[in-house]
Amino acid sequence: MSSLPKSSPLIGAPGSEPARRAPTIDDVAALAGVGRATVSRALNDQAHVSPRMREKVLRAVEALDYRVNPQARNLASRTSKTLTLINCNSRDAPPNSHYFAAIEMGALRAAAAAGFELLTYSLHIEDEDRDDRVVELFTAGRTAGLVLSPPLSADVALARRLIAQGCPAVCISPGDDVSALLPSIGFDEEAAGYEIAQHVIAAGHRRFGYMLGIEGHPAAERRHDGFMRALAEARPGADAVIALRGDFSFKSGVELAEAMLAGPQRPTAIVCANDDMAVGTMFAAQRMGLALPADLTVVGFDDAPVTGYIWPPLTTIHQPIRQMAARAVERLVETLLRGHGVMTPGLELVAHHLVPRDSVAPPRN
Template sequence: MSERKATIDDVARAAGVARVTVSRVLNNEQNVRPQTREKVRQAVEALGYSVNQQARALASGAGRTILLIHSHDLEREPNSYYHSGLELGALRACSALGYDLVTRAVDPDREDRNHLLSSIIERERPAGIVLPPPLSDDVDLLLAMKKAGVRVAAVSAGEQGRAVVSSAGIDERAGGHALGTYLTSLGHRRIGFIKGPEDHLAASLRYDGFLDALAEAGIKAEPWTASGDFTFKSGVEAAEHLLRERKGITALACANDDMAAGAMLALHRAGAAIPKDISVTGFDDTPMSEIVWPPLTTIRQPIKDIAERAVHMLIERALDDAACYEALPHELIIRESTAAPAQHSEA
């Protein structure tokens, strides 16, 4: 294994100061106490940290904008928190590093999507770009941007995307596996799953991990499935479809919290008691998961931290550095929307 280069975060930890303080020292800014400045310089020397010269040129004023591009049709409802969580995390990093954050949205289904992206980049001339999925999984797009000298960091990219540009995310497959393992440990055997969009590789990995857990529990039958687009509305529609088919399912896992909340509404309307009649789980642990009734069992994904880390990758790594991937920790959050199944027979 090659030796990992020290990062600005390593310097901050070694010096016992905030990342923004390290940035101020490296850029020779004022308002830093001499003792603190010396601590930072000693940490830099001890770790062999070298300042990314391209990033320093950008920080000097050549380019001070980070562009976050959402993949979203502006005529449809957004994911209630995922987009804003990404923006908050990216803004936190930009504020610490002295950059401005600009967000744009591009419809992933537009035929001229790549041309529109090129126009946005030409107009904004950003110091770097953060791409969430599914744009982060468009390998042709990533390669074209890299060839053009555009600095890109990805959020939750699949394996192919990670091989092209640096990316931050969680182990999506492990997250799905944790949900499946938990539901089967409660005794559920008739289980459904509301998937995300087909082109969203992170959502696909969640489902793959879920299937792994079912297989480990000896469940051979494929779960009932429906697909949504991560919106509340699609969760309602998927659950209504499930209810029409009357499959006798005792647990319904969803690829994100918004669809889980929509599914819960449809189940409530139909008179199904959660979790007595059917358990429901989500994914992300957005603020909604704590205020729906009953509160939602889900996987906590540190959305803000992921976006913050992606911005730091843009600034800290040179354009010709090899792509790296950082997996942040996820956590199973158990709440009142899940319980052991009651005796249930298909109507």
């Protein structure tokens, strides 16, 4: 087996013997032909390293006369009790503060109860290196495992990279392909979309506006699928829905509502993929002189705190955000206790419910 010299010379002061550079973990990884995370796991006698791979690492360590840095080892032992929650949103869109705050609260409480530290890490959808940065959190020893929220929880390529690295990860509201690869927590978004559509249809509405969420957000798309299933069963007519895409923000709710309500056959009910857009819709409608809910029914999704305080109070779906985040952390801790890389894929559902309030009324025409 080829090997590197036991130390590599560095340029020293003139007239002195060349200084010698101590070999690093990267040198060991290069000689063994593995990643630095594999070297770390082999040296710390962790799971998910085959006997053959461990032997390659140990032979490289011997060849290089590599010595483990005690401070680095202590740091690694500390990060073994550190979990990381990753949020990701568009750079140009304001964050959904209620959603992210609820996820962080649920995850933080569960991590503390299990004796783990929780860090949060924010990325932008537009970042070309976002997947690299996520993987590096684990390979650099900065975290023991990850909780991924949408839209990262729908990133199949990222899921496969994490599995290849042996990085424990649990997803919140995942895409179908990702839940087949990683442990995941969610609720029945399609059923919830169906329930809120039935509620509005039962009030007598037949002309609808629907505000979609960010493209590629699987949970929001499933809500729309449920809404459309309820409409198909009610047979309101092929031209009964005006569907426009927003970005989950109050601002997009205002803009889309103005567009939907400008025509002569305006909808009598607008269903929104989240509460921020629904509140924006109510603001725009009242600014246009419409009475709510007499002239326009509006419903949302999430059950954000503000929905119970505005007028009229908003009918919405209670999304169990804190419970999902807490359960995601619990699943992650369970995975870590079984050993690195031992992940059981599949989607675990948490219960949701409809919250009927005063923003729904029969249409005037």
